[in-house]
Amino acid sequence: MELDKHYDAKASEKKWQDFWLKEKIYAFNPATRKKIFSLDTPPPTVSGSMHIGHAVAYSQADFIMRYRRMVGDEIFYPFGFDDNGLPSERYVEKKCGVKATKMKRDEFRKLCMEQTAEAEENMLKQFLSIGLSPDLQLRYRTIDKRVQRMSQLSFIEIHEMGRGYRKEAPIIWCPECQTAIAQVELKDKQFSSMFNDIVFKVGSSNLIISTTRPELLPSCVAVFYNPADERYQQLKGKEAKVPLMDFKVPILEDAKVDMTKGTGIVMCCTFGDQTDVEWYGKHKLPLKMSITKDGKMAESTGKYAGLTIKEARTAIIEDLKASGLLKDQNPLSHFVNVHERCGTEVEFIVSKQWFVKYLDLVDKFVEMGNKLKWYPDHMKARYENWVKGLRWDWCISRQRYFGVPIPVWYCAKCDAEIIASKDKLPIDPLVDKPPVKQCPKCGSTEIVPEKDVMDTWATSSLTPFIAAKWREDEKLFDKIFPFSLRSNGHDIISFWLFNTIVKSWLHEKKLPWKDAMINGFVLDPHGEKMSKSKGNIILPENVLNQFCADALRFWSASSKLGEDLAYQEKDLVTGMKFLTKLWNASRFALMHLEDFKGGKPRKMHPVDLWMISKFQDVIKESTAAFEDYEFSKAKQVVENFFWHTFCDNYLEMIKARLYLEDKANPERVSAQYTIYYVLLNILKLIAPLLPHIAEDIYQSFYAKSENDKSIHIASWPIYNAELKDAAAQKGGDLVVDMVTRIRKFKSMRDMSLKAGIDVLTIEKKFEKAIEGFEDTLRATTATSRIVFGSPMELSTEEFGVKMDIALHEGV
RNA sequence: GGGCCCGUGGUCUAGUGGCUAUGACGUCGCUCUCACACAGCGGAGGUCUCCAGUUCGAAUCUGGACGGGCCCACCA
Numbered sequence: 001m002e003l004d005k006h007y008d009a010k011a012s013e014k015k016w017q018d019f020w021l022k023e024k025i026y027a028f029n030p031a032t033r034k035k036i037f038s039l040d041t042p043p044p045t046v047s048g049s050m051h052i053g054h055a056v057a058y059s060q061a062d063f064i065m066r067y068r069r070m071v072g073d074e075i076f077y078p079f080g081f082d083d084n085g086l087p088s089e090r091y092v093e094k095k096c097g098v099k100a101t102k103m104k105r106d107e108f109r110k111l112c113m114e115q116t117a118e119a120e121e122n123m124l125k126q127f128l129s130i131g132l133s134p135d136l137q138l139r140y141r142t143i144d145k146r147v148q149r150m151s152q153l154s155f156i157e158i159h160e161m162g163r164g165y166r167k168e169a170p171i172i173w174c175p176e177c178q179t180a181i182a183q184v185e186l187k188d189k190q191f192s193s194m195f196n197d198i199v200f201k202v203g204s205s206n207l208i209i210s211t212t213r214p215e216l217l218p219s220c221v222a223v224f225y226n227p228a229d230e231r232y233q234q235l236k237g238k239e240a241k242v243p244l245m246d247f248k249v250p251i252l253e254d255a256k257v258d259m260t261k262g263t264g265i266v267m268c269c270t271f272g273d274q275t276d277v278e279w280y281g282k283h284k285l286p287l288k289m290s291i292t293k294d295g296k297m298a299e300s301t302g303k304y305a306g307l308t309i310k311e312a313r314t315a316i317i318e319d320l321k322a323s324g325l326l327k328d329q330n331p332l333s334h335f336v337n338v339h340e341r342c343g344t345e346v347e348f349i350v351s352k353q354w355f356v357k358y359l360d361l362v363d364k365f366v367e368m369g370n371k372l373k374w375y376p377d378h379m380k381a382r383y384e385n386w387v388k389g390l391r392w393d394w395c396i397s398r399q400r401y402f403g404v405p406i407p408v409w410y411c412a413k414c415d416a417e418i419i420a421s422k423d424k425l426p427i428d429p430l431v432d433k434p435p436v437k438q439c440p441k442c443g444s445t446e447i448v449p450e451k452d453v454m455d456t457w458a459t460s461s462l463t464p465f466i467a468a469k470w471r472e473d474e475k476l477f478d479k480i481f482p483f484s485l486r487s488n489g490h491d492i493i494s495f496w497l498f499n500t501i502v503k504s505w506l507h508e509k510k511l512p513w514k515d516a517m518i519n520g521f522v523l524d525p526h527g528e529k530m531s532k533s534k535g536n537i538i539l540p541e542n543v544l545n546q547f548c549a550d551a552l553r554f555w556s557a558s559s560k561l562g563e564d565l566a567y568q569e570k571d572l573v574t575g576m577k578f579l580t581k582l583w584n585a586s587r588f589a590l591m592h593l594e595d596f597k598g599g600k601p602r603k604m605h606p607v608d609l610w611m612i613s614k615f616q617d618v619i620k621e622s623t624a625a626f627e628d629y630e631f632s633k634a635k636q637v638v639e640n641f642f643w644h645t646f647c648d649n650y651l652e653m654i655k656a657r658l659y660l661e662d663k664a665n666p667e668r669v670s671a672q673y674t675i676y677y678v679l680l681n682i683l684k685l686i687a688p689l690l691p692h693i694a695e696d697i698y699q700s701f702y703a704k705s706e707n708d709k710s711i712h713i714a715s716w717p718i719y720n721a722e723l724k725d726a727a728a729q730k731g732g733d734l735v736v737d738m739v740t741r742i743r744k745f746k747s748m749r750d751m752s753l754k755a756g757i758d759v760l761t762i763e764k765k766f767e768k769a770i771e772g773f774e775d776t777l778r779a780t781t782a783t784s785r786i787v788f789g790s791p792m793e794l795s796t797e798e799f800g801v802k803m804d805i806a807l808h809e810g811v
Numbered sequence: 812g813g814g815c816c817c818g819u820g821g822u823c824u825a826g827u828g829g830c831u832a833u834g835a836c837g838u839c840g841c842u843c844u845c846a847c848a849c850a851g852c853g854g855a856g857g858u859c860u861c862c863a864g865u866u867c868g869a870a871u872c873u874g875g876a877c878g879g880g881c882c883c884a885c886c887a
Contacts, residue, residue: 564817747842
């Protein structure tokens with residue numbers, strides 16, 4: 001079968017994607033006896049569409065899986081979506097024009113279920129359109145009933161271990177969105193503000209304190225100075241009267257106070273910032289909340305009650321001025337934490353939260369990190385840096401709507417926790433009945449449900465469990481767990497990767513995977529991070545439209561593992577050119593293979609031995625690179641060999657033999673055998689990276705003789721030392737070198753490359769080395785006669801060959 | 812402030828001790844040679860960020876400086 005003149009990438013990609021699904025090329029066989037290779041990829045959050053970073057990261061993981069499949073492993077390659085939590089809520093609110101806070105919880109959850117399910121179908125199509133090869137039988141959603149059950153089971157087991165506990169803790173709250181938010185949802189924003197020097201009284205003397213948040217005076221619970229600060233030693237143990245307020249607060253020491261800032265004295269309010277939260281805990285300070293959940297001043301603030309934060313700030317400044325307690329005002333510009341979504345300054349409020357106790361396990365987690373094999377190696381340092389910096393237990397409750405409910409009720413009287421029974425999971429305490437009618441502690445019949453849901457990481461940290469059916473299918477789980485490979489971006493080492501290790505340790509006392517492959521970010525052409533506000537977002541669908549999936553993958557394969565990758569359109573163009581070149585070279589090769597009967601000829605031409613010998617090194621290097629997850633190196637090696645050695649040199653060198661009149665001439669058959677073998681194996685080596693075109697060419701010609709239903713389940717080429725031929729390799733390299741030299745000679749004289757050479761005189765000492773290559777050398781350089789003697793004129797740089805070139809007359 | 816990574820022709824990049832530093836894009840010249848002009852052949856273009864050290868020898872190792880990136884901490 002002949003290939004069409006032009007490769008229609010779009011049609012081909014669609015066609016083979018459908019084929020792979022239909023033929024179940026990626027199906028995992030649970031009954032397998034083969035070695036299992038399993039992958040745990042990040043379940044994308046449901047944002048409505050795949051972004052370019054996804055496309056690159058998932059392609060990179062896919063390269064490895066396609067390679068392992070060809071090597072002969074049984075592939076366990078699940079694919080999931082993380083529908084829990086904020087991103088989904090945001091997506092739904094935006095898409096449907098609703099607000100979670102203004103809806104009934106049930107209705108909102110129902111809407112989220114419908115919308116995320118729909119969005120996931122679309123996203124899945126996008127992910128498949130770049131040629132990923134997961135087994136869709138292994139698809140999961142983190143909001144699925146079975147996943148909810150698993151997540152709640154994990155919660156209960158952790159509780160049984162004595163590691164789940166509930167306590168009052170300050171949480172980050174967005175007054176605008178009326179919701180608790182996580183630290184990762186914070187953003188720095190620069191504000192111009194005012195440093196207000198206000199007067200606290202200690203006895204009759206003045207103590208000046210600088211603050212940007214005078215409205216928090218009603219919440220003031222202490223003032224601090226640095227124990228090393230000699231100016232304030234005499235204040236120890238004394239109390240300060242808070243201006244405008246009717247109370248005094250203790251003066252305390254803390255090393256965290258910056259002596260150089262303001263007057264070196266700072267007031268602590270519950271709560272102005274993270275440090276206040278810390279001091280509140282550390283110094284056991286009382287709680288005085290001045291700000292309510294809707295961002296207004298609380299009843300307790302007396303005359304300021306009901307004002308917004310800004311109004312209160314102005315009012316208090318005015319009152320301070322009127323009382324002569326405002327000494328000075330200095331404008332300053334500082335960074336404040338705002339909610340990334342609405343840009344509102346966040347507040348801290350206190351409520352009861354669920355925690356997982358794990359600070360005592362830090363050493364264990366470090367040890368686990370050491371056991372994991374990191375690719376690249378240095379990414380381990382980031383993990384360790386994070387683990388060693390942990391200061392708090394893991395807060396897993398969220399005051400949100402769309403997530404896995406915390407499976408607990410409480411006694412309204414004594415606050416006893418009533419945990420759901422394991423065999424009833426999943427449950428929603430707001431809907432389902434508690435397992436007991438009355439409180440086991442105090443006997444009260446008044447039982448209230450928990451409203452909070454779990455942090456999305458509490459569930460998505462279970463992805464290996466989810467995919468391998470932990471506590472569901474123990475036989476399968478034992479086979480799969482621990483996984484072979486985890487792939488994720490370096491930005492979520494401290495979240496997803498770390499949390500997964502935590503859960504895996506708690507439940508199974510094992511590392512969840514053997515290897516971790518960490519990929520970089522996609523940046524814009526200038527090397528900057530993409531963001532909506534900068535307007536420099538590259539949409540994968542545009543890339544796919546303008547180019548194609550294989551080109552996108554080709555570009556994705558060009559980044560070294562762990563390194564960031566800048567989007568350069570020219571790299572996509574390069575990918576397209578490569579596809580064209582591969583197509584054309586194959587077209588040429590297959591044209592000459594139509595009458596090839598198969599089988600290795602007894603006598604191989606030296607040029608063919610040269611080619612096959614050189615190709616062994618390519619197999620070796622490419623395989624080694626894939627084993628180390630170095631797909632960029634694998635790509636480079638094959639790309640370079642294919643384009644330059646195979647096309648530019650080898651195909652040119654065998655043309656004369658291919659066009660021989662006598663089709664059965666052994667020299668021709670030797671060349672046919674060689675292209676059959678080398679091209680097939682080049683296709684295999686490139687198949688993990690460019691699955692569509694490799695399949696297309698394979699199916700057009702090789703499938704009928706190779707018997708594998710798809711190139712992606714064909715066997716990976718194996719390095720064969722017996723095919724290494726030192727003599728042929730030397731001779732071939734020498735000839736290539738001479739050809740280059742002669743091409744240069746002609747090029748410098750503006751001559752056509754087919755311009756004839758009468759006599760080519762080559763230094764005698766090379767006669768033996770190029771024995772058998774003379775005809776090839778003559779044909780490739782349009783030389784009539786080669787003689788060996790003592791020439792003077794040209795010498796090649798690499799081998800020191802000396803040649804004379806006597807041109808035809810009149811050329 | 813702490814940790815990690817990076818700094819190679821105009822642009823991107825390979826190379827982790829050794830002959831005249833790899834390749835791609837761009838650029839210039841030639842060639843429409845029977846797979847491919849989305850090509851081929853050839854040319855020009857680099858004090859390998861800087862300084863000091865180790866070494867017979869450093870882009871490569873060590874120390875420092877400068878510049879860029881990411882994560883964390885801080886932000887009264």
